[in-house]
Amino acid sequence: MHETAIAQSLVEIISQEAQSRHARPVRAKMSCGELNAVNDEVLSFAFEAIAQGTLCEGTKLQIEHKPLEGTCRACGRVFAIDFAHVKCPNCGGSDFDLRPDAPLLVEQIEFEGLDDGED
Numbered sequence: 001m002h003e004t005a006i007a008q009s010l011v012e013i014i015s016q017e018a019q020s021r022h023a024r025p026v027r028a029k030m031s032c033g034e035l036n037a038v039n040d041e042v043l044s045f046a047f048e049a050i051a052q053g054t055l056c057e058g059t060k061l062q063i064e065h066k067p068l069e070g071t072c073r074a075c076g077r078v079f080a081i082d083f084a085h086v087k088c089p090n091c092g093g094s095d096f097d098l099r100p101d102a103p104l105l106v107e108q109i110e111f112e113g114l115d116d117g118e119d
């Protein structure tokens with residue numbers, strides 16, 4: 001299953017970060033492209049299951065889907081593609097180059113306990 005593999009690598013990436021910072025990850029934000037067709041619920045569930053007993057246990061996962069983008073051939077504008085009506089928002093042209101789909105990426109990890117505030 002696609003999502004299980006993704007969840008596995010997310011747990012690994014976040015755990016590594018947490019270990020090097022000696023902090024507990026509370027929230028992690030990841031993003032992926034439209035074409036990856038990641039199911040948020042399945043991924044969150046897989047992440048929670050795999051995170052059990054690791055540093056990521058209890059970490060909230062936030063998933064952002066990046067829209068597919070195209071570059072207008074007429075004016076060079078980069079825009080999010082809506083397949084219902086592909087049109088450049090700048091010049092109205094419909095001739096465009098498809099940009100590569102966004103990769104799976106861990107964008108941000110929020111940690112707890114980075115600063116104990118000890119005096």
Ligand SMILES: [Zn+2]
Pocket residue numbers: 072073074075076077088089090091092093
């Ligand atoms: Zn244009």
